[in-house]
Amino acid sequence: MNQTNFPLKGAAYMVLAGVAFAGANAITWTVTYKLGFKAQSDAFWQYAIATLFSVPFIWRQGVARMKTAHPWLHGLRIVLSVLGVQAFTQAFAAGMAPWHVVALVMTSPFFVLLGAAVFLRERVAANRWLAALIGFAGAMILLRPWEGAVTVATLYPVAAAICWGGASLITKRLTATEPQTAITMWLLLLLTPINWLFSLHAGFEIPSGSILGLLIVGGAIMYAAQHFLTLAYASADAGFVQPFDDLKLFSNIAVSWLVLGYAPEGAYWLGVALILAGSLYLLWSEQQGQIAVTAA
Numbered sequence: 585m586n587q588t589n590f591p592l593k594g595a596a597y598m599v600l601a602g603v604a605f606a607g608a609n610a611i612t613w614t615v616t617y618k619l620g621f622k623a624q625s626d627a628f629w630q631y632a633i634a635t636l637f638s639v640p641f642i643w644r645q646g647v648a649r650m651k652t653a654h655p656w657l658h659g660l661r662i663v664l665s666v667l668g669v670q671a672f673t674q675a676f677a678a679g680m681a682p683w684h685v686v687a688l689v690m691t692s693p694f695f696v697l698l699g700a701a702v703f704l705r706e707r708v709a710a711n712r713w714l715a716a717l718i719g720f721a722g723a724m725i726l727l728r729p730w731e732g733a734v735t736v737a738t739l740y741p742v743a744a745a746i747c748w749g750g751a752s753l754i755t756k757r758l759t760a761t762e763p764q765t766a767i768t769m770w771l772l773l774l775l776t777p778i779n780w781l782f783s784l785h786a787g788f789e790i791p792s793g794s795i796l797g798l799l800i801v802g803g804a805i806m807y808a809a810q811h812f813l814t815l816a817y818a819s820a821d822a823g824f825v826q827p828f829d830d831l832k833l834f835s836n837i838a839v840s841w842l843v844l845g846y847a848p849e850g851a852y853w854l855g856v857a858l859i860l861a862g863s864l865y866l867l868w869s870e871q872q873g874q875i876a877v878t879a880a
Contacts, residue, residue: 594820595828597812602832604809609682610839611802616677621795623677624786627669628779633803634810635772642769650766654758661754662774668747669775670782671740678737681846682836683726688741690723690830690859695749703753706821715866719830722858725851726833752817759818768814772807827866830859 608630615621642650652658675685697716700706729738758767783789791799816825833856841847848856 591820591824594816594818594825597816597819598825598828599831601809601812601816602829603835604805604812606682606686606832606835606839607805608802608809609676609685609836610843611798611805612673613676613682613839613843615795615798615802616673617679619795621791622783622786622789623673624670624779624783625789625791626677626799627673628776628783629791629799630802630806631669631772631775631779633800634807635776635803637804637807638769638772641765645763645765645769650769652762652766652770654762657754657758658770658774661751661758662771662778664747664751664754665771666775666778666782668744668751669779671744671747675737675740675744678740680737680741681840682843683833683840683848685741686833686836687723687726687855688738689745689748690719690833691742692745692749692752692829694720695746696752699749699753700756700821703757711869712824712827712866715827715862715869718862718865719827719859722830722855722860722862723833725855725858726848755814756817756821759814764814764818768807768811771810771814824866827863830863833859 612626612630616623616626672685672689675688676682694716697708697712701708755767816828819825837848837856
């Protein structure tokens with residue numbers, strides 16, 4: 585059965601991935617900014633530990649199930665993912681609050697929708713572009729770039745958005761022919777050694793005590809988040825599920841409030857409302873389109 589027959593299932597997986605990533609963000613901020621652990625080492629250890637959590641799944645599936653006919657696509661996806669991870673982690677190490685980082689990363693839907701139309705040749709309907717624009721407008725209200733100078737720290741999440749947008753498109757392409765579990769496992773297996781090189785360059789650190797405990801929890805959450813993300817793209821087309829990624833902002837607002845003692849005030853809530861409106865509009869318009877097709 586065609587994977588695009590399950591758009592609501594894809595949306596649900598995307599929301600779950602967002603919740604899991606928000607939890608991982610809280611741990612990353614705490615470990616890098618609050619506890620002073622190097623960002624590059626944090627990225628390495630979180631994904632290395634996530635790989636350990638994936639071992640039982642690899643064992644059950646069998647190594648033969650992980651063979652691929654598209655090694656270059658996997659490789660490019662991993663390179664983009666690693667660069668995104670490194671940029672994203674550096675933003676937290678610079679002290680940016682989770683909601684602030686995520687607001688900037690929300691420029692990613694533009695790259696995904698454009699790439700889906702150009703490279704995957706998916707039909708991106710007007711309602712999807714409108715939903716992405718509404719969500720982006722909300723992110724800009726939350727960020728308010730016109731009120732302050734652009735810094736290197738604020739450019740890190742934008743770079744991550746571009747890299748992850750490209751990685752998302754490749755994930756979509758791979759789900760057409762590759763097993764979902766294999767896609768997730770290859771990501772984890774290849775991310776770890778490349779992150780290790782970044783960590784070595786920055787000065788490798790070995791975690792202990794509370795940092796080690798946090799990284800173990802973060803690794804488990806990261807594995808779950810990546811698996812949900814793969815399931816989302818396997819269940820519905822990229823243009824549909826991507827706007828639901830905006831909903832992760834709510835989880836990150838909660839993290840910012842619990843960890844930093846900060847919650848949006850005043851006009852910031854307008855941005856939150858616009859992001860929610862964009863996702864709800866997309867869901868409603870897609871359902872209306874399905875009803876019309878069924879009636880015809």
